[in-house]
Amino acid sequence: MSADALYVTPDQLCIGLYIHLDRGWMEHSFTFSSFKIKDEAQLLAVRALGLPRLRYDPKRSDVKPLPLPATPPQVAPPPPEPSAEEVAALQAKQARVEQLRALRRQLAEVDKQFQQASQTVKNINRNIRSQPRETLRQAEELVDQMVTAMLGESTVLMHALNGKAGEDAYFHSLNVTVLSIMLARILQFSREDTLQLGIGALLHDIGKIEIPSKILLKTEPLTKPEQSLLQLHCEYGIKLSKPMELTGEALRVILEHHEFCDGTGYPRGLKGPQISPLTRVVSIANQYDNLCNPSNLADALTPHEALSRMFAQQRTRFDEVALKAFIRCLGVYPPGCIVQLSNEMIGLVLAVNPNKPLRPTVVVHDPEVPKEEAIILDLEQDHELNISKSLRPGQLPREIYNYLSPRQHVTYYFDPQQGSTP
Structure with a gap:
């Protein structure tokens, strides 16, 4: 087959032909x-x-392309002047480019806020023994800011962000806090309950500082003695909370966050109503993040797979109403998912609006567009495109993997949308 076999002239074009425009993205x-x-x-x-x-x-x-004309013209006619419709389309595209730039600035601001919050979490873990009261003050201040922002606006976008290697423990606490507050918002918890839930979520794993790192970082299955030692982190967390003078429902979250509604959890094997309603929310966020970000990355599930497993195989462990609300607001394809669109292009879900979870914001691989200027689609506005299926990162060709740079550890943060409506 000759090189020209994959080329057609404009006269051979027809509806149903899949084409590539060898022009800069802004030139059409x-x-x-x-x-x-x-x-x-x-x-x-x-x-x-x-x-x-x-x-x-x-x-x-x-x-197939239309056949070549019997008598092709000897000299190609000059390209016609752009019509008013084409000029309008190019202007609309330029406006779209400006919107993309604004969105990138918005994403950069969300990332900045996330990095500041993760630094606070790092300080909390570092100073919990030496400055317990100051640690609690920092935790309360951070959670108050998050609750005020998330409860104060009608629309909140959930974003998937990049995290720095080696800070997975801090990201886990922050992920669980963000996801728990988001779910409390959907379930219409009071502000006071949401604050208590948020503080408990942020501090839920503080007892792990008493667990040897060789157990926390172990990638092979834990032995029974190691499992027993790890499970003590809930009770260690309560002991560490006493010098902080932590009170209220946040203490129950720290103690009960591994309890399951079917009685299979620990440390006390509580069931359903015996578990604090706040804890039942945090346990969902905690399990989801543990499935997405385990200590052994080989065992990691995609966000889509994690939600599927929790609903299909583990739903007796969780509060039914809270679990359904969690899945509904994250959507079938949560932030961090690799997806294939209905036009067969591959993308990464960047953000989801819990009010419209089936139409997320997606960054798309297009070899004609530089990675730094990658197209970002808001499927709420691009009605012609849908998500066909979720993909695992390992299924991607190397070129697409490098372009989209899926996160090894999925981290979440939020962006209140001022003046938006559900």
Whole structure:
């Protein structure tokens, strides 16, 4: 097959042909540089670009190209002047580019806030013995800021962010806190209960500082004696809380966060109503994050797989109403998921609006667009595209993996949307 076999002239274009535009992304009005021609208007717009020939993909096309004209013109006519519709489309695309830049600035601000919060969590873990009251003050201040922000706006976006290697314990505490407050918001907990829940979530694993690191970092299955020692971290957490003068429901969260509604948890094997309602929320967030971010990365589930396992195999462990609300607000494809779109392009879910969980924000791989300028789609606005399925990072070709840079550890933070409506 010759090199020209995968090229067509504009006259051979037809609806159903999958084409590649060998032009800069800003030099045409289409969302992508590779796509399947869907209608007559799109066909005319492609021809109006004035390209002498275009690449096409036979495997992704529904039809074959039209045959070449019997008497091709000797000299290609000059490209027509852009129509008013094309000019408007290019202007709309420029506006879209500005929106993408604003979104990137917004993401950078969320990341900055996340890094500041993770530094506070690091300080809390470092100073809990030497400055217990100051540690509690910092925890209360951070949680108060988060609760005020998340309860104060009608819409809150949940973002997947990059974390620094070696700080997984801090990210876990922060993840569980963010996810717990989000769920408390959905369940319409009072502000006071949400504050107690948040403090308990932030401090739920403080007892682990009494557990040897060789057990915490072990990637092989723990022995029974090691499991018994690890399970003591709940009670150690209560002991560490006394010098802090921590009171209220937050203490129950620290003690009970590994209790399950079916009685299979620890340390006391409590069931359903015996477990604090606040703890039942935190235990869902804790289990979800442990499935996504285990000590052995080989055992990690994607966010999509974690939710599926919790609902299909583990739902008797959790409060039914809270678990369904958690899945509903994170969506079928939570932030951090690798997904394939209905146009067969691959993307990474960046953010989800709990009010509209099936239409997340996705960054898309497009080889024609530099990684630093990758296209970000808000599926709430791009109604023609849907998510077809979730993919594991290991299924991606190396080029796409490097482009999307999926996180080894999924970390979450939030972005209150001022003035938004559900």
